[in-house]
Amino acid sequence: MKKTLLVLSALTIGISSVITPVTATAALPQSVNNQQVPSLAPMLEQVTPAVVSIAVEGKQVSKQRLPETFRFFFGPDFPEEQIRERPFRGLGSGVIVDADKGYIVTNHHVIGGADKILVQLHDGREVSAELIGSDEMSDIALLKLKDVSDLTEIKLADSDKLRVGDFAVAIGNPFGLGQTVTSGIISALGRSGLNIENFENFIQTDAAINSGNSGGALVNLNGELVGINTAILGPNGGNVGIGFAIPVNMVKNLTEQIIEFGEVKRGILGVQGGELTSELAEAFGYETNHGAFINQVMPDSAAEKAGLKAGDIIVSVNGKQIRTFGELRAKIATLGAGKDVSLGIVRDGKELDVTAKLQEASINKVKADSLHEGLAGAEFANTTSKDNAKGVKVTSLQENSEAARYGLREGDIILGVNRQPIRNLGELRKALDKKPSVLALEVKRDNSILYLIIR
Incomplete structure (x- = not known):
């Protein structure tokens, strides 16, 4: 029988089951034979104020490709796709991790696409929250409460x-x-x-x-x-x-x-491999099948510079045991680019330790439509060391789009917005969250600096 894997969503929850009342029973004793009955209540009284409920509202945008018959009857200018927006509401949970700064951790899928985020605290207070940043690939999001005191962190x-x-x-x-x-x-x-x-x-x-x-x-x-x-x-x-x-x-x-x-700067080791089977472990002189087997080391990667070789078995990261290749991949990706990582390996039956400096993974691209309507049609990414500039790069641009009409070109690097320096996508997103009526973009194009005005 095929198993179904369900990711908990933040959709509206309807409860249709019948709730059956039960009769009252006698209270349980506080002690038995003069010994206190174990209870989680004292611990929970300290912890539960740090867990919050989250309600979100937003719009789901869907695209439906229209039949060619429509284009035949209405001409080539008729759009190929129909865009629909449907409002949605969702419920989820969150955890206060910094009471002083009002930081709350939740899942990306709880707040994904939300225009409004409302947090209900344990004491009943309802407070608006802003999204600091999120990472869809690991399903983590960070929120910040505004002007709230007397919070409890975990x-x-x-x-x-x-x-x-x-x-x-x-x-x-x-x-x-x-x-x-x-x-x-x-x-x-x-x-x-x-x-x-x-x-x-x-x-x-x-x-x-x-x-x-x-x-x-x-x-x-x-x-x-x-x-x-x-x-x-x-x-x-x-x-x-x-x-x-x-x-x-x-x-x-x-x-x-x-x-x-303002975003996750994902680290990369530069290896390809898979799970360590008992047959592989025996063939490579390793007694158990816990670990990540390396079958290829990428040229000029952090792994090659650290001396890793095909056939190595990675058994620990920063002194912590690794059970599977998937666990290795997740830990490396979330440690962050530029971090030094200590790897325990088995090579020819011998245990060795190597240190690698993680490189930055291929950065995620962001469609600019969600940032500002005047930038629609562009796709952005953080610059790399090869660009010789810190900022946000235009990686692709649709012809006749809003961004193209305002003068943006593929390869342009945005260095600032309204005299505010921009070093990455997170800073650009924060600058545009203020919804300025006019954008004065400081742009590096080849070896020149120019300003583009977007209204």
Whole structure:
């Protein structure tokens, strides 16, 4: 039977099941044989104020290709596609990680496409939030609350120290019911290959997770955050005891990059490989099948400069064991470009340690339509060292588009907006979030500097 993998979405949640009332029962005793009954209540009283509910509103834009018959009857000027906008509302959860700055971590899919983000705190206050940045490939987003005091933040654990069998508690807003707590254990670590996200290194838990728990907290018995709940495995979208969370160490790396750069500057090692099978392990003199097998090292990559070779088995990253190639890929991608990483490898049956300086992965391109209507038709990306300039590069441009009519050209590098320096996409996005009526773009074209005015 084919299993269905469901990513928790931020769509409106409708509850159609019948809620059956139950009769009251006698209260449980506080102690048995003069011994206190174990309870999670004291820990949860400290932690639950740091978990919030998130409501979003926005528009979903869809494109429908029209039949050629329409173009035959109405002429070549008739558009090939019909664009539709549909309003949507969604619910999810989030976790306060910095009370002083008002930072909240949630999933990208909770706030993706949202025009309005409203956060409900544990004490009932409702506050608007702004999006600082997000990363769709790892499904992490960072929000900031405006002008709010008396917040409670959650302490971060070291998710690399988790063990299968550790107790875990999930906190979130399932089905829009309000804050709910469920408990279980850590069922597995380093889960990948689920095709939920591009970079997968999930914590698996049997703590009940349902729609609306997305972006909520997975904590240990000390009340420390170990992961951000993100998905479930279930044929009908309901809890079957298999939920997944993004490890907090991975979340911390990503959010630090978003705060510093406005986006994730993904690191790359420059290797290709796969999972280590028992046959490969035996052939290469390795006793277990935990690790990532390298079958190719890319020329002039961080891996080649560090001395890695095809046939090496990477068994640890920064002293932490690696179980699969997917786990290696996720950890490297989220550590950040320019970081030094210590790799434990097995070569010809011998254990070695090497250090690599991660290079920057191919940067994500952004369609400028979502940034400003006057830039529609352009596609932007961060510059690289080859461009000899810090800014945002026009990587492609549609003919007769708004951006082209205003004078932008492919290869142009935007250095500033309205006299404000722009060094990356994050800074450009922040400058345009202010919705200025006129854009004065400082542009580097070949060896010249010019200004383009966009209204």
